[in-house]
Amino acid sequence: MTGNALRLALVAIRRNALRSALTALGIVIGVAAVITMVNLGRGATRQVTEQIGSLGSNLLMLQPGQRQGFGVSSAAPPFELADAAAIARDVGGVAAVAPSVAGRVVVVYGNENWTTTAHGVDDAYFRVRDWPVVVGRSFNPAELRAGKPVCVLGATLKSELFGRLSALNERIRVGSLSCVVVGVLEQKGQSAMGSDQDDLVLLPLRAFWRRLGSNRQVSLIQVSARDEVSTTKVSRDIERVMRERRHLSRGEENDFRVLDMKEIAETVAGTTRVLTRLLGAVAAVSMVVGGIGIMNIMLVAVTERTREIGIRLAVGALERDVLLQFLVEAAVLAGFGGVLGLMLGVLASLLVSSGLGVPFVFDGPVAALAVAFATLVGLVFGYVPARRAARLDPIDALRYD
Amino acid sequence: MTASPLLALAGVVKIYGSGRAAVRALDGIDLAVEAGEFVAMMGPSGSGKSTCMNILGCLDAPTAGSYRFRGIEVAGLSRDQRALLRRHYLGFVFQGFNLLPRTSALENVELPLVYRDISARIRRARAAETLEMVGLTPWARHAPNELSGGQQQRVAIARAMVSNPAVLLADEPTGNLDSARSLEIMELLATLNRQRGVTIVMVTHEPEMAAFSHRVVRFLDGRICKEEAAA
Numbered sequence: 203m204t205g206n207a208l209r210l211a212l213v214a215i216r217r218n219a220l221r222s223a224l225t226a227l228g229i230v231i232g233v234a235a236v237i238t239m240v241n242l243g244r245g246a247t248r249q250v251t252e253q254i255g256s257l258g259s260n261l262l263m264l265q266p267g268q269r270q271g272f273g274v275s276s277a278a279p280p281f282e283l284a285d286a287a288a289i290a291r292d293v294g295g296v297a298a299v300a301p302s303v304a305g306r307v308v309v310v311y312g313n314e315n316w317t318t319t320a321h322g323v324d325d326a327y328f329r330v331r332d333w334p335v336v337v338g339r340s341f342n343p344a345e346l347r348a349g350k351p352v353c354v355l356g357a358t359l360k361s362e363l364f365g366r367l368s369a370l371n372e373r374i375r376v377g378s379l380s381c382v383v384v385g386v387l388e389q390k391g392q393s394a395m396g397s398d399q400d401d402l403v404l405l406p407l408r409a410f411w412r413r414l415g416s417n418r419q420v421s422l423i424q425v426s427a428r429d430e431v432s433t434t435k436v437s438r439d440i441e442r443v444m445r446e447r448r449h450l451s452r453g454e455e456n457d458f459r460v461l462d463m464k465e466i467a468e469t470v471a472g473t474t475r476v477l478t479r480l481l482g483a484v485a486a487v488s489m490v491v492g493g494i495g496i497m498n499i500m501l502v503a504v505t506e507r508t509r510e511i512g513i514r515l516a517v518g519a520l521e522r523d524v525l526l527q528f529l530v531e532a533a534v535l536a537g538f539g540g541v542l543g544l545m546l547g548v549l550a551s552l553l554v555s556s557g558l559g560v561p562f563v564f565d566g567p568v569a570a571l572a573v574a575f576a577t578l579v580g581l582v583f584g585y586v587p588a589r590r591a592a593r594l595d596p597i598d599a600l601r602y603d
Numbered sequence: 604m605t606a607s608p609l610l611a612l613a614g615v616v617k618i619y620g621s622g623r624a625a626v627r628a629l630d631g632i633d634l635a636v637e638a639g640e641f642v643a644m645m646g647p648s649g650s651g652k653s654t655c656m657n658i659l660g661c662l663d664a665p666t667a668g669s670y671r672f673r674g675i676e677v678a679g680l681s682r683d684q685r686a687l688l689r690r691h692y693l694g695f696v697f698q699g700f701n702l703l704p705r706t707s708a709l710e711n712v713e714l715p716l717v718y719r720d721i722s723a724r725i726r727r728a729r730a731a732e733t734l735e736m737v738g739l740t741p742w743a744r745h746a747p748n749e750l751s752g753g754q755q756q757r758v759a760i761a762r763a764m765v766s767n768p769a770v771l772l773a774d775e776p777t778g779n780l781d782s783a784r785s786l787e788i789m790e791l792l793a794t795l796n797r798q799r800g801v802t803i804v805m806v807t808h809e810p811e812m813a814a815f816s817h818r819v820v821r822f823l824d825g826r827i828c829k830e831e832a833a834a
Contacts, residue, residue: 517695517718
């Protein structure tokens with residue numbers, strides 16, 4: 203009987219092809235909107251997660267914060283190399299600890315100059331940030347120990363100063379320090395916050411201290427946790443070690459901050475997820491509106507086909523046979539709309555994501571769910587017209603003009 | 604065991620509406636139809652013959668009284684139970700043909716079988732066979748609007764007969780046809796009655812058509828005023 207109802211539905215839909223198409227349009231747009239929103243949302247989430255991931259895996263950042271005094275707050279003192287050593291020694295599950303210091307500098311090569319950020323780093327920096335040198339090499343132990351005037355360029359700085367030419371072994375001036383380029387970093391692209399991560403120059407920590415910075419201070423300690431270790435625990439341990447080292451008593455607040463990049467990534471991803479759901483819900487509302495369109499047209503169809511219903515009842519169709527026939531017709535109509543909307547949605551999200559530069563992500567389960575929901579909408583909104591059809595009095599129906 | 608009549612109405616009353624607006628369409632009908640009979644019901648408009656027909660066809664239930672179909676009381680049955688009775692025992696022919704538009708003659712004939720557990724292949728074969736019986740095999744693929752009135756009524760008769768009903772109920776089957784076509788249809792009905800033994804109850808206004816029946820029942824004001832053997 204269901205197979206037969208399906209056949210009847212297809213015949214009826216084909217018979218009024220244009221009207222069926224217009225009726226299903228609401229559902230088509232609804233499903234297309236849901237799928238586009240969800241796909242774009244997933245794409246954006248992935249992009250953000252990848253960007254944050256590009257900072258390095260399991261990365262924690264330790265920065266000086268504010269010191270609270272009596273009614274005044276001042277910048278807390280920076281860190282020292284010994285702090286980094288203490289973290290490496292006393293905190294479990296740490297893969298690498300990279301102390302660094304940074305400052306704005308003007309970099310000059312020939313006639314070219316460029317304002318950028320100089321970072322004084324040691325060899326752990328490259329490991330912590332998961333950032334390989336693709337041209338040349340990174341600093342060797344001798345250069346690090348002696349604070350030799352050598353530097354590694356970020357991809358943006360390299361192309362600003364050298365264009366397509368090789369930068370290796372060229373001498374440039376970083377602030378007041380003249381140094382030799384030994385390597386170029388891999389390109390990372392934009393950070394999640396929109397800044398250009400490749401606009402920088404790296405120097406050995408001691409070289410930075412000698413000519414650009416002062417007093418052997420460390421402004422940032424980056425720590426990478428080992429894969430199997432929870433970053434939350436490492437973060438807590440760092441906090442404990444640092445409170446001790448900075449002599450903070452029980453009631454005092456931290457005068458430093460530990461940023462867990464994984465946690466931040468999760469927060470950002472969570473926000474996009476909520477946004478995606480919200481947009482999806484808005485789109486689902488349009489599907490319900492499409493359902494009302496289906497109900498409307500099915501009511502018209504039942505009126506138009508009153509005589510047909512009368513004939514069917516006269517030859518022995520049961521109420522549920524007629525109910526099923528119109529219910530299946532509404533569901534098939536909505537299901538068609540759903541499939542069409544799916545195709546349209548995939549197309550739209552492909553176009554929009556390439557336009558926005560967001561990766562294209564196709565969410566299969568959500569797509570299946572959207573089509574199933576569309577069919578369900580057809581069933582729900584088809585029920586009232588179908589029941590009206592099934593309850594018709596055969597005598598009146600047969601006399602209906 | 605004495606065979607009860609195939610159809611038996613006893614004291615059947617049908618009232619439409621209620622209160623002051625109530626219309627007594629049938630006012631105590633007693634009627635028995637034996638298996639194999641061909642009965643014509645005549646009477647002026649509003650005399651109750653169509654209402655009686657609807658009750659006999661299980662399309663409507665009497666307000667009071669008893670209707671036994673093969674000895675089984677039908678008056679108290681539910682809508683679906685009456686639908687099942689129609690499905691298995693009754694065939695209908697209407698004045699206005701009532702064929703499904705934009706549907707081929709063959710598919711129209713097939714329709715009653717769709718609501719039975721019969722495979723599509725067997726349905727097709729039986730519909731084609733029945734269509735052949737009414738002489739319309741060449742028209743099987745045509746939609747009703749491509750057929751003449753007489754042809755449409757033949758399709759309708761084939762549809763009524765395809766499920767081998769015990770009773771064929773015909774409500775003014777020749778009302779929309781010219782006299783030559785009407786006589787052809789009546790001959791077809793008489794032949795079906797004679798050869799296949801199907802019981803026929805027919806409403807008609809025309810004495811020439813009633814003449815094909817065995818017995819004429821005359822209605823007036825919701826009552827049967829006269830029963831007579833056909834001329």
